[in-house]
Amino acid sequence: MAPSNDPADFSKFRSVEPINTDPNLAPASTWDKLKQNFGMFVEVSKNRPLSETLCLKEALIFGIPGSFFCSMAAFLFSTNRRRVFQAAILSLPVLTMGRFTQCRMSKHHERKATILVSKMVQAKMLTDGTAKQAEFEKLFKKSQVELVDFEHQLDEIIAKQQTGGK
Template sequence: MTSPTDPKDFSKLRSVAPINTDPNAAPATVWDKIKQNFAMFIEVSKNRPISETLCLKEALIFGIPGSFVCSMAAFLLTTNRIRVFQTAVISLPILSMGRFTQCRAAKHHERKATILVSKMIRAKTLTDGTAKQAEFERLFAKSKVELAELERQLDEIISKQQTGGT
């Protein structure tokens, strides 16, 4: 029989991060700020397959051939085998982490845009037919020009993809 303070019992417990309902909320403490800055790298340490980690497979697909190209360029420039090996070893993590960071930042911006659009839809449905409808329409009118330009650009991209144009 184990006592209530047995260390074996504590190993079965897991810590659970609190659920943050507002992803855009400012961190409460300095430690929270540090954790938020490195949150994208936590995904890598969760012991999942590479294909399930967001952007990691893409980063490696970009980094490995990029490292090969860098090492070939170093060989053509120096013909020094040690320098070629050093270039390959150094360029792989730099290219991979650069692409990983860029991809995660893009996904973060996409998520923020999705949240913004859902908030706009929710505000529109809540204000229709109320006294606040005019306020919402005035707020929405400020962004109509930018949204119309974005829609035009997206339509252009979609039509190019469908016709096979470059």
């Protein structure tokens, strides 16, 4: 049975907009730059379930208990009910949006690193055995120190996640 090209079949897949890597397509005005910087919040407004929105469920799981603990801390420092309520109401959006922003930025950096690695592999494949191979090797040796440091940092993160340590 051949796969169909029905759009309903593809509705289950989450679409991700490509990263703008072309300098000719850079935002022209300050307003365009501002819209591009806050483009990660556009996905929240697409009227999807929370479980399908990248990082939002995690941010709420972090923000709601965090708000509870902030209100409990406010109660311990001051038994004023108004202060406790204010601490709970103010800490919920601050903690939630902070975690959401941090998570989305880390996903953005992971995505950029993936694109960079794929471009490096493509350049390596295209330059092997050609006159440009020496130029690629020279360029790669420049960035090799940064890549080694980056690899060590990734290894530490993976080890911490696997052992559950801090």
